[in-house]
Amino acid sequence: MRLLLADDQTLVRQGLLRLLSLADDIEVVAEVADGLAALEMARQLQPDILLLDVRMPHLDGLGVLRTLRLEGNEVAVVLLSTFSDETSALSGLRLGAHSYLLKDVHFDDLLLTLRAAVAGERLIYSGVARHLSQAATPGPDLNLTVREQAVLRLMAGGYSNKQIALALNLQEGTIKNHVSSILLKLEVHDRTRAVLSALALGLL
Structure with a gap:
């Protein structure tokens, strides 16, 4: 390269x-x-x-x-x-x-x-990911939980479920559940659209 x-x-x-x-x-x-x-x-x-x-x-x-x-x-x-x-x-x-x-x-x-x-x-390494997750702020109307806000921030950084799980010290299955909840609340069908929607709504 x-x-x-x-x-x-x-x-x-x-x-x-x-x-x-x-x-x-x-x-x-x-x-x-x-x-x-x-x-x-x-x-x-x-x-x-x-x-x-x-x-x-x-x-x-x-x-x-x-x-x-x-x-x-x-x-x-x-x-x-x-x-x-x-x-x-x-x-x-x-x-x-x-x-x-x-x-x-x-x-x-x-x-x-x-x-x-x-x-x-x-x-994305966990040390950086932890700092990013701490920057989460509440969404105005979507009733995202504090944990969902952190997961959404890390999703926006391009993290995989496994990387998010490592950063937040949670099981990968738990992260999958949070991602599913975020998609449902944002009324989208995939992670990319979730991030785009969150940016448009001022959540990121």
Whole structure:
């Protein structure tokens, strides 16, 4: 895979560069220190995946992702952050990021996430998922329970039932029941329509 790396912290960027060079299937085609440079290189080089720091000067990682999506560019994007910020994580996932990782992630997990993203899959780790689930807010009229609100937030992040179960320390069967209840209350037939409906209703 051809990867574009963007991080304004020189030591972090250089460390990632050295580690990524150990993977036979990854070629870092460019490494930049700010969002505007990342956007320009993404347009020029057409990489397979972008590994973006969330907080960068001139244009942050979310700004890069948002601009690319507005341009119709569906390149795989993995966001990287020093801080566990549920607002940034949820915003990034809504914009189509494939994952949101903290910089203390194990390198094997980073590689797994990058490979999954290029394959079109999302991998969300429980530490991030727990923070997202805490951001749930009550729906205005649909009488969603607190647990259903948390599950809905994680559904919006692209989590599978198994991932939600791990994040919330529940059985997968319990999560399936919550999902079924959410679909019934939103009067939709699948998870994608549930998330779209929730966004339209201001529940997310």
